Amino acid sequence: xxxxxxxxxxxxxxxxxxxxxxxxxxxxxxxxxxxxxxxxxxxxxxxxxxxxxxxxxxxxxxxxxxxxxxxxxxxxxxxxxxxxxxxxxxxxxxxxxxxxxxxxxxxxxxxxxxxxxxxxxxxxxxxxxxxxxxxxxxxxxxxxxxxxxxxxxxxxxxxxxxxxxxxxxxxxxxxxxxxxxxxxxxxxxxxxxxxxxxxxxxxxxxxxxxxxxxxxxxxxxxxxxxxxxxxxxxxxxxxxxxxxxxxxxxxxxxxxxxxxxxxxxxxxxxxxxxxxxxxxxxxxxxxxxxxxxxxxxxxxxxxxxxxxxxxxxxxxxxxxxxxxxxxxxxxxxxxxxxxxxxxxxxxxxxxxxxxxxxxxxxxxxxxxxxxxxxxxxxxxxxxxxxxxxxxxxxxxxxxxxxxxxxxxxxxxxxxxxxx
Amino acid sequence: xxxxxxxxxxxxxxxxxxxxxxxxxxxxxxxxxxxxxxxxxxxxxxxxxxxxxxxxxxxxxxxxxxxxxxxxxxxxxxxxxxxxxxxxxxxxxxxxxxxxxxxxxxxxxxxxxxxxxxxxxxxxxxxxxxxxxxxxxxxxxxxxxxxxxxxxxxxxxxxxxxxxxxxxxxxxxxxxxxxxxxxxxxxxxxxxxxxxxxxxxxxxxxxxxxxxxxxxxxxxxxxxxxxxxxxxxxxxxxxxxxxxxxxxxxxxxxxxxxxxxxxxxxxxxxxxxxxxxxxxxxxxxxxxxxxxxxxxxxxxxxxxxxxxxxxxxxxxxxxxxxxxxxxxxxxxxxxxxxxxxxxxxxxxxxxxxxxxxxxxxxxxxxxxxxxxxxxxxxxxxxxxxxxxxxxxxxxxxxxxxxxxxxxxxxxxxxxxxxx
Numbered sequence: 001x002x003x004x005x006x007x008x009x010x011x012x013x014x015x016x017x018x019x020x021x022x023x024x025x026x027x028x029x030x031x032x033x034x035x036x037x038x039x040x041x042x043x044x045x046x047x048x049x050x051x052x053x054x055x056x057x058x059x060x061x062x063x064x065x066x067x068x069x070x071x072x073x074x075x076x077x078x079x080x081x082x083x084x085x086x087x088x089x090x091x092x093x094x095x096x097x098x099x100x101x102x103x104x105x106x107x108x109x110x111x112x113x114x115x116x117x118x119x120x121x122x123x124x125x126x127x128x129x130x131x132x133x134x135x136x137x138x139x140x141x142x143x144x145x146x147x148x149x150x151x152x153x154x155x156x157x158x159x160x161x162x163x164x165x166x167x168x169x170x171x172x173x174x175x176x177x178x179x180x181x182x183x184x185x186x187x188x189x190x191x192x193x194x195x196x197x198x199x200x201x202x203x204x205x206x207x208x209x210x211x212x213x214x215x216x217x218x219x220x221x222x223x224x225x226x227x228x229x230x231x232x233x234x235x236x237x238x239x240x241x242x243x244x245x246x247x248x249x250x251x252x253x254x255x256x257x258x259x260x261x262x263x264x265x266x267x268x269x270x271x272x273x274x275x276x277x278x279x280x281x282x283x284x285x286x287x288x289x290x291x292x293x294x295x296x297x298x299x300x301x302x303x304x305x306x307x308x309x310x311x312x313x314x315x316x317x318x319x320x321x322x323x324x325x326x327x328x329x330x331x332x333x334x335x336x337x338x339x340x341x342x343x344x345x346x347x348x349x350x351x352x353x354x355x356x357x358x359x360x361x362x363x364x365x366x367x368x369x370x371x372x373x374x375x376x377x378x379x380x381x382x383x384x385x386x387x388x389x390x391x392x393x394x395x396x397x398x399x400x401x402x403x404x405x406x407x408x409x410x411x412x413x414x415x416x417x418x419x
Numbered sequence: 420x421x422x423x424x425x426x427x428x429x430x431x432x433x434x435x436x437x438x439x440x441x442x443x444x445x446x447x448x449x450x451x452x453x454x455x456x457x458x459x460x461x462x463x464x465x466x467x468x469x470x471x472x473x474x475x476x477x478x479x480x481x482x483x484x485x486x487x488x489x490x491x492x493x494x495x496x497x498x499x500x501x502x503x504x505x506x507x508x509x510x511x512x513x514x515x516x517x518x519x520x521x522x523x524x525x526x527x528x529x530x531x532x533x534x535x536x537x538x539x540x541x542x543x544x545x546x547x548x549x550x551x552x553x554x555x556x557x558x559x560x561x562x563x564x565x566x567x568x569x570x571x572x573x574x575x576x577x578x579x580x581x582x583x584x585x586x587x588x589x590x591x592x593x594x595x596x597x598x599x600x601x602x603x604x605x606x607x608x609x610x611x612x613x614x615x616x617x618x619x620x621x622x623x624x625x626x627x628x629x630x631x632x633x634x635x636x637x638x639x640x641x642x643x644x645x646x647x648x649x650x651x652x653x654x655x656x657x658x659x660x661x662x663x664x665x666x667x668x669x670x671x672x673x674x675x676x677x678x679x680x681x682x683x684x685x686x687x688x689x690x691x692x693x694x695x696x697x698x699x700x701x702x703x704x705x706x707x708x709x710x711x712x713x714x715x716x717x718x719x720x721x722x723x724x725x726x727x728x729x730x731x732x733x734x735x736x737x738x739x740x741x742x743x744x745x746x747x748x749x750x751x752x753x754x755x756x757x758x759x760x761x762x763x764x765x766x767x768x769x770x771x772x773x774x775x776x777x778x779x780x781x782x783x784x785x786x787x788x789x790x791x792x793x794x795x796x797x798x799x800x801x802x803x804x805x806x807x808x809x810x811x812x813x814x815x816x817x818x819x820x821x822x823x824x825x826x827x828x829x830x831x832x833x834x835x836x837x838x
Contacts, residue, residue: 073710073714084509084510087509089509090503090506090508091503091710091711092709092710093710094706094707094709094710096710097709097710097713098706098709100713101709101713178609178610181609181703181706181707182609183606183609183706183707184710187602190597190600190601190602191597213735214734214735215735284600287513287517287600287602288513288600288602290511290513290516290517290520291492291510291511291512291513291515291516291603292510294516294519294520295492315633316632316633316634320817398739
């Protein structure tokens with residue numbers, strides 16, 4: 001199986017140099033036809049790319065994969081579930097309409113776990129098909145990793161952007177909560193659901209977000225050296241030995257490249273926030289998917305079905321208490337960035353598990369989804385078996401540019417000192 | 420035209436006394452068939468009420484009207500727009516599924532301004548058809564006012580629950596932001612859109628919300644006397660003379676009934692918050708409706724079309740600054756409730772304008788939608804021409820029970836001293 005992401009910047013440079021948008025889009029289509037029968041990253045392909053061939057915006061020539069829980073008016077959107085097989089939404093999701101407006105080709109819908117939960121999608125890991133690609137944005141991560149599209153959209157409610165990015169060795173960028181509008185994204189938990197971006201590397205993800213939103217998010221060619229806090233938390237025991245070493249290697253590489261690196265101990269309020277994420281997700285999920293739960297209980301998927309039963313049993317008082325802990329965690333998280341620019345921690349407990357019955361654990365992602373802080377999975381490290389080890393850079397809420405620049409700095413340091 | 424709301428509590432008492440749910444539902448259907456051809460509150464009726472006739476939950480026998488921007492799997496949902504005529508959603512909105520689960524009959528979809536903005540719906544005012552019913556939840560307010568259903572759901576992004584409730588002389592209750600899940604509600608502005616409830620009176624709205632959510636929201640038979648702050652703000656000059664007098668009468672009635680009544684002057688931060696609501700609504704609206712704006716620009720409606728053009732011109736930096744003002748307003752609003760239990764102010768500048776080319780002004784509602792505070796339109800006062808004058812009770816964020824109990828107290832005081 002191939003493992004060759006196509007950098008967004010390469011495609012944009014080709015188009016800027018006079019290449020027709022059609023050329024790069026057709027190259028991605030060829031790759032899809034060659035590799036996707038085995039990879040299974042795509043659920044559906046665009047029925048008509050002619051408007052994209054003729055596009056002129058800043059994303060002209062760029063192929064975008066869209067996770068199938070995100071509505072598209074020209075393609076079926078099944079939310080990864082047999083319950084909604086063949087469903088055709090009335091409108092494009094906002095983020096899809098934004099991408100089209102900027103000239104991107106919505107090349108296809110990528111596979112997702114049903115309703116973006118934990119029951120595995122059919123997608124294979126792009127590096128080694130015996131391993132999980134992660135979830136729930138499995139198709140988006142694998143498609144970018146295999147070079148089937150330059151960029152892809154996913155969503156994260158617990159760890160569904162950072163984890164599959166880490167497992168497939170690409171960049172996954174989860175913006176600050178609400179930076180990308182979730183209108184037209186099938187909701188699971190409305191206080192957590194966050195749209196994110198997959199790309200070959202950090203600079204590509206940042207540039208895509210900048211061009212999509214018109215915000216100042218692109219990172220400079222030479223990122224400034226940040227003050228990095230290596231985050232020590234109550235769950236560090238869940239890291240594999242290889243991941244613990246990877247975080248250490250990333251910290252040392254950043255230091256050698258000029259970053260100041262210190263240790264940040266997890267405040268108790270953040271440990272409590274992490275524990276509150278689960279009940280919030282499941283209580284909201286049981287309401288968000290109440291129609292499906294009442295009308296199609298047998299087709300939900302086993303993990304989702306059990307989780308929604310659990311969520312339905314959480315009374316409003318417990319939910320309100322968890323939301324209070326979330327607010328405290330959010331305020332506490334802000335204080336960490338009074339002393340450092342960015343935190344460094346694992347994007348997942350280790351490399352992708354060698355199994356297709358699991359999507360791996362979101363335990364290192366849940367807290368930052370709850371607090372809404374921008375988080376970036378940085379590729380570049382491998383375990384002894386050659387599987388990617390993704391590390392995570394987190395910055396202050398609303399400081400997405402800081403998160404992306406610090407992540408780009410770490411990525412460059414890894415290329416320089418770990419190649 | 421009739422003007423006889425049916426109290427929820429009367430229907431629930433009848434069912435508790437042994438009446439079949441079918442009986443009350445059929446009575447509402449008869450009223451719809453008699454009065455709706457002139458009133459035009461309903462856009463579509465349920466194709467099959469047999470499951471509701473046999474329902475057993477706490478809302479069995481209760482007919483619920485659902486604003487047509489709220490998804491229903493068994494009825495078309497056109498979002499008030501020709502663009503989506505005949506659209507059939509894949510799932511019920513969460514709040515619809517919740518109501519069905521509790522036994523309510525989803526009797527029909529109520530008319531709304533297109534995409535819940537300002538272009539008028541076909542509905543007439545239930546008190547005098549020459550006047551606007553308000554908007555955008557026009558059908559829900561008029562349907563409840565005319566006794567076509569006991570309760571109805573609407574949404575408020577600027578003033579679309581409180582204002583039509585006031586204009587039709589019923590209770591409109593806008594809960595704290597996110598208390599009712601907006602999953603399956605067509606978004607306009609994701610930081611503002613709030614589901615709300617219409618009912619004959621405050622106790623009915625509170626009881627419905629309590630039964631729907633399982634939260635402690637029902638008000639006692641004899642509400643406790645609150646400390647009320649009459650809210651004096653920068654926009655008081657926009658009140659009609661009759662409305663200024665109505666607020667005064669309500670304050671005096673509450674005082675005679677035992678409430679402590681003082682004056683609360685609007686902090687500058689809240690005036691600035693009110694001014695920030697518009698740019699936030701329009702910037703988010705231009706993204707939320709980007710698909711419709713790009714594919715169906717000519718069918719949006721004139722006011723919406725102009726507003727979305729305005730929203731699309733608002734750059735992210737200005738939007739972010741308005742969101743910052745909103746956060747400050749939210750914190751400042753909380754401080755007001757350190758000295759009073761609830762604020763009293765108009766729910767609209769005056770009675771419903773005698774016109775069907777406008778839906779009236781949301782100026783007295785925008786701030787509290789922005790801050791997310793619970794707000795209740797209290798019926799009971801009339802202008803010299805017999806048109807309803809709705810007043811508004813606002814409480815601290817998350818203290819919906821306080822808002823509802825204070826509103827019920829004011830409502831009772833008006834019945835006692837203004838009848």
